[in-house]
Amino acid sequence: MNNPVYQTVILGGGFTGLFTALHLAHEHYPRSVILIDSNDRFCFKPLLYEYFSGEMDTFQVVPRFTELLKGSGVIFVQDTVQAIDLHQRQVKLTSGTSYNYSNLVLGLGSVTGYFGVEGAKENALPFWTQKDAIAIDRHLRDCLQKAAQTEDPEQRRKLLTVAIIGGGPSGVEMAATLADLLPNWYAALKGNPQEVRVVLINHGKEILKGDINSHLRETAEQELQKRTVPIEMLLGAEATAIRSNTIEYKRDGKSETLPTYTTIWTAGTATHPLIKDLAIPEEHRDKHGRLKVTKTLQLPDFPEVFAGGDCAAVEDSSFPPTAQVAYQQGATIAQNLKAIALGNDPKPVRVNIRGTLLKLGLNDAAANVYNVFEVTGKPGHLIRQGTYLELLPTPIHDFKATVEWVDEEIFHRHLDPHDVGKKVVQAVELVGGAVVGVMVARKLFQMLGDEEKKQ
Numbered sequence: 001m002n003n004p005v006y007q008t009v010i011l012g013g014g015f016t017g018l019f020t021a022l023h024l025a026h027e028h029y030p031r032s033v034i035l036i037d038s039n040d041r042f043c044f045k046p047l048l049y050e051y052f053s054g055e056m057d058t059f060q061v062v063p064r065f066t067e068l069l070k071g072s073g074v075i076f077v078q079d080t081v082q083a084i085d086l087h088q089r090q091v092k093l094t095s096g097t098s099y100n101y102s103n104l105v106l107g108l109g110s111v112t113g114y115f116g117v118e119g120a121k122e123n124a125l126p127f128w129t130q131k132d133a134i135a136i137d138r139h140l141r142d143c144l145q146k147a148a149q150t151e152d153p154e155q156r157r158k159l160l161t162v163a164i165i166g167g168g169p170s171g172v173e174m175a176a177t178l179a180d181l182l183p184n185w186y187a188a189l190k191g192n193p194q195e196v197r198v199v200l201i202n203h204g205k206e207i208l209k210g211d212i213n214s215h216l217r218e219t220a221e222q223e224l225q226k227r228t229v230p231i232e233m234l235l236g237a238e239a240t241a242i243r244s245n246t247i248e249y250k251r252d253g254k255s256e257t258l259p260t261y262t263t264i265w266t267a268g269t270a271t272h273p274l275i276k277d278l279a280i281p282e283e284h285r286d287k288h289g290r291l292k293v294t295k296t297l298q299l300p301d302f303p304e305v306f307a308g309g310d311c312a313a314v315e316d317s318s319f320p321p322t323a324q325v326a327y328q329q330g331a332t333i334a335q336n337l338k339a340i341a342l343g344n345d346p347k348p349v350r351v352n353i354r355g356t357l358l359k360l361g362l363n364d365a366a367a368n369v370y371n372v373f374e375v376t377g378k379p380g381h382l383i384r385q386g387t388y389l390e391l392l393p394t395p396i397h398d399f400k401a402t403v404e405w406v407d408e409e410i411f412h413r414h415l416d417p418h419d420v421g422k423k424v425v426q427a428v429e430l431v432g433g434a435v436v437g438v439m440v441a442r443k444l445f446q447m448l449g450d451e452e453k454k455q
Contacts, residue, residue: 006031008337009091009101011081011274013037013065014045015323015391016309017107019330020337025072027338033073034099036091038080040064043130046323046388049177049359052133060389062130081108086279086302103304103337106275106291107330110310110321113270118241124165124265127174136264140182143261148189160186160196161260163247165239166267167202169213172220173359174266175200179227180362199232199258200224201239201249203267212320213356216366219376223360234258239267269321275311286313295348297333306333314349325351327391357384 008024008031010017021035041062050056065076079093084104091099112128114120125136140162147159162182164175175198183193200207207221208214224231234251241248242265247258271289284292284300290313291299297314299305308329310321319325328351336346355369360376367375367383375383 006102006341007100008033008103008105009099010035010105010107011037011084011091012107012109012309012311013039013042013076014107014109014309015326016109016330016333017105018042018065018068019327020105020107020306020308020333021069021074022072023331023334024337025069025074027334029334029338030341031102031337032075034075034077035065035069036077036079036081036093036099037065038078039129040066040078041130042068044323044388044391045128046357047385048127048130048133049173050385051130052127052137053177053181053362055362056385081274084274084278086299086305089304101304103306103340105333105337106305106307106311107309107326108272108274108311110269111272112265113268114265115268115270117239117267120165120239120242120265123242123244124263126265127170139262140178141185144182144186144189144191147195148186148191156195157197158245158259158261160191161199161258162197162262162264163199163201163258163260164264164266165201165242165247166265167200167204167207167209167233167235168211168266168268169208169358170266171200171202172207172213172224174264175231176224176227176359176361176364179224179229179231180364183228194229196229197232198227198229199234199260201234201237201247201258203236203238205236207233207235212322212353213358216356216358216368216374219366219374220358220360223364223366223376227361269310272311288313296336296346297329297349298336298346306336308333317351319351320353323388323391324354328352354387357387359384 010021010033013035017035017037021033024033041064044061047056047061051058051061069076079095079097081091082094083092085092089101089104091101091104112126125139126132127136143159147156150156150159162178164171179198182196182198186196187193206217208217224233234249237249237251239247239249240255242263245259245261247260247263249256249258275291276289278291280291280299280301286292290311291307293299293307293312293314295315297306297308297312299307309326329349332347332349339346355367358366360366363378363381365376365381365384367380367387369375
């Protein structure tokens, strides 16, 4: 058993965990750091749709932890956590190894929640990890291949009908991606692309309700109808059972069915089992079972333990469960860990919501920047990708010369929000889209941030 006197253990290699580790390395943290995750790759979940569709490469969306942490001094352990003993300050792994810690960081995130819907866990396909993306890809290609070969119209209709459960951002982004992607795949098999059906089933009467992207609802509804095949929306429809070839749902008090061989589940998340099993009283959990943490992201009863991202609820705050929030919380945790190591007081987390981003099809997105203006279509897609590429922990491109050119050509004069799209497209015609996206996103946020400071 490893039992150093001063050792920080980070559980979970998502945005909170990975960026805590990287920030600690950058800050020259004086204690050893161990990052533990069951996977060998970091999954950049907001860009998982691009990985699935082939719009982005594996090394961009699901890079290996060993590559990201190379030279950082952080020790990466690929293993599964079996139990966490807060009183003994010990983490036990399924391999039999145990780690004692002086500080612990909980970045375990959340898991897919099925909310007791019959057959959902067994028959629906989740979209949460690289493995999920690969499984959905194989399943859909198999369905399209069978559809192209069958002469039975009823069988073909089932094979070509894809249902997405959940009208939140994940469901909207998945539906939009598939409505552009599947017709192309089917056409390549000599099938009629207009036979492909993409159906979005949502319990509520509105998509994106209660989400940080809710102000993009009107734009999203319009764009969903502009895809290669328009998306059918069943609103106010509560899924009651998922079968291997049918979805059962209730709408307006009536029970109905949708024949389909493909159901993709994006209806929500649940608290991670390890978080549920922690010896934390109910009064220190929110209604979802997440851990209530102080403004410095520490557990009230165990101040040596920090938590962020989807498994934590910050007191007197309502941060949305997004990558940009988890990223900033990871930076705060790292700063506070260093402060404690040096005998200083930890500081409250400050999260700056830069705006919202929503993928609305292949090479199409809506980017709402600081709620000041909205950019859609190809320019929105580039800003969305650029914003996320800015968060990537290692450089994707060496574009020093391009940075200077983009800054001169696009931002030489005061930026007119109504002219953003035109200038972005002009720049893309001359240089790489990803590079332009990064620079545009960086400059927009910098400019608007400067305006906020003035006010």
